[in-house]
Amino acid sequence: MTPKLLNKRVQPWVLAVAAGLAAAVCTAPARADHDHAAGESHAPAAKATTAKAKEAKPAAFVDVQGAWVRATVPGQSGTGGFMSLRSPSAALQLVGFSTPVAGTAELHEMAMDGSVMRMRPVDGLHLPAGQTVELKPGGHHLMLMALKRPLTAGSSVPLVLRFKTPDGKLLEQKVAVPVRAAAPTGTSAPPAHDHAH
Ligand SMILES: [Cu+2]
Numbered sequence: 001m002t003p004k005l006l007n008k009r010v011q012p013w014v015l016a017v018a019a020g021l022a023a024a025v026c027t028a029p030a031r032a033d034h035d036h037a038a039g040e041s042h043a044p045a046a047k048a049t050t051a052k053a054k055e056a057k058p059a060a061f062v063d064v065q066g067a068w069v070r071a072t073v074p075g076q077s078g079t080g081g082f083m084s085l086r087s088p089s090a091a092l093q094l095v096g097f098s099t100p101v102a103g104t105a106e107l108h109e110m111a112m113d114g115s116v117m118r119m120r121p122v123d124g125l126h127l128p129a130g131q132t133v134e135l136k137p138g139g140h141h142l143m144l145m146a147l148k149r150p151l152t153a154g155s156s157v158p159l160v161l162r163f164k165t166p167d168g169k170l171l172e173q174k175v176a177v178p179v180r181a182a183a184p185t186g187t188s189a190p191p192a193h194d195h196a197h
Contacts, residue, residue, distance in 0.1 A: 061163055061171050062087045062127065068180040069144065070137075071153040079151060080108075081142030081159065081177060082135045087127040092163040092171070094125040094133075099159045103146025110138050119143070124164070137183065153181040 067083035085094065098105050108119045117138075125140055127133050135141050142159070144151075151157060156176050163171040 061090075061092065061173055062161070064161075064173075064175050065132075066184055067175060067177040068184060069142075069151060069157050069177050071179050071181045072147060072151045074150065076150075077147050078143065078145040079147065080137065081144060081157075082137060082183070083142075083175075083177070084132050084134050085127055085161075086132045087129055087163075089129055091129045091166055092127045094127060094161065095123070095164045095170075096162045097142055097159050098162070099144060099157055101148055101151065101157055102144035103148065104144075106143045106145070107140065108143040109140050127163070151179045153179055155179045 063084075063086040065084040065086070067081070069081045070079045072079050081097075094107065096105065096107060106121045107123075107125060109122045110117055110119045112118075119141075121143075122140070125133065125135075133140075144157075156178055159175045159177050161173045161175060163173065165171065
């Protein structure tokens with residue numbers, strides 16, 4: 001896919017997001033509409049609604065898998081967010097994110113500084129086309145700082161991920177990320193020692 005085609009495809013949505021963003025990030029988590037109780041009487045209607053919603057829903061630029069944000073303990077003002085990202089057909093760069101629950105949101109990496117593991121902000125994270133890039137404890141991660149409320153396991157945090165195309169266009173993608181006390185089972189994450197700011 002050429003950058004030109006990509007621009008043509010995504011631009012209307014990017015504009016729509018820019019216009020709707022301020023309102024969208026202040027509302028309840030996007031998952032709420034999937035929580036309706038199972039009532040078989042309106043099954044056909046639900047099906048139609050789903051089809052319609054699928055049509056209207058903006059395309060996701062990046063596949064997001066296994067996303068989670070680490071729950072906080074009382075007094076904790078910062079925490080990390082983790083996920084696997086895969087841009088199916090175009091090289092993109094993750095350049096930032098925002099969330100209404102944090103006053104400051106940065107991309108971080110962990111690196112050895114002498115014999116001490118430290119984290120530091122990075123400008124971006126490359127997502128080569130078709131490759132899965134992992135944000136995980138001990139590696140790259142989303143850093144949520146100046147938290148405005150405690151993050152309780154079982155709740156959900158709305159995030160807007162920002163990506164940049166090779167020719168500098170900015171794309172935004174919303175994700176509702178579950179809050180967990182620990183990494184989902186099946187991931188090989190080291191224990192949580194990495195977010196003591
Ligand atoms: Cu960090």
